[in-house]
Amino acid sequence: xxxxxxxxxxxxxxxxxxxxxxxxxxxxxxxxxxxxxxxxxxxxxxxxxxxxxxxxxxxxxxxxxxxxxxxxxxxxxxxxxxxxxxxxxxxxxxxxxxxxxxxxxxxx
Amino acid sequence: xxxxxxxxxxxxxxxxxxxxxxxxxxxxxxxxxxxxxxxxxxxxxxxxxxxxxxxxxxxxxxxxxxxxxxxxxxxxxxxxxxxxxxxxxxxxxxxxxxxxxxxxxxxxxxxxxxxxx
Numbered sequence: 001x002x003x004x005x006x007x008x009x010x011x012x013x014x015x016x017x018x019x020x021x022x023x024x025x026x027x028x029x030x031x032x033x034x035x036x037x038x039x040x041x042x043x044x045x046x047x048x049x050x051x052x053x054x055x056x057x058x059x060x061x062x063x064x065x066x067x068x069x070x071x072x073x074x075x076x077x078x079x080x081x082x083x084x085x086x087x088x089x090x091x092x093x094x095x096x097x098x099x100x101x102x103x104x105x106x107x108x
Numbered sequence: 109x110x111x112x113x114x115x116x117x118x119x120x121x122x123x124x125x126x127x128x129x130x131x132x133x134x135x136x137x138x139x140x141x142x143x144x145x146x147x148x149x150x151x152x153x154x155x156x157x158x159x160x161x162x163x164x165x166x167x168x169x170x171x172x173x174x175x176x177x178x179x180x181x182x183x184x185x186x187x188x189x190x191x192x193x194x195x196x197x198x199x200x201x202x203x204x205x206x207x208x209x210x211x212x213x214x215x216x217x218x219x220x221x222x223x224x225x
Binding site: 001033037044093098 | 213
């Protein structure tokens, strides 16, 4: 199975700052089938990015994804209050589909 | 609007069985792969199983293979997860998910399954 490793575990930032989240796969992802999800407490996850860099519907353009092969990045250019949450990456090209352990973006 | 509503969660003893159901609406159910994804309390997300549009292909997480069975009824727009030989580490919120290909696009609100004596 492909192991997904996210870093850092927690990111402490202030509103307006830039957030950079990393996700590394244990082997190269076919077709860059890498997604990012946002989860807020008590809520279901929400799809943000797919195919490594394509924004899902209604996702603001301050959120962007990049990377290929084994190394991927989620960037939030200027944090808004609603962006403080947990973020998960997932590879969905190979069974079993596997998630990273998550990065919590918290208010500093 | 896509809606996925899970039901059937609850408390079950170790070794017991439980069946989760998901009622889907707002999209062409028979045209979508569907998945179950779970989240243990305070932990991350874990994909459990998925099923092809016509039910002909199914995939499972290794730790549930042989104990869990995913099925669907396209006439009723419903997805099920039969869970047998439940263990304490199966305790989690189970989400019903609509896929586009293998991408998780829409999520239900989840059903809590607690395995405890």
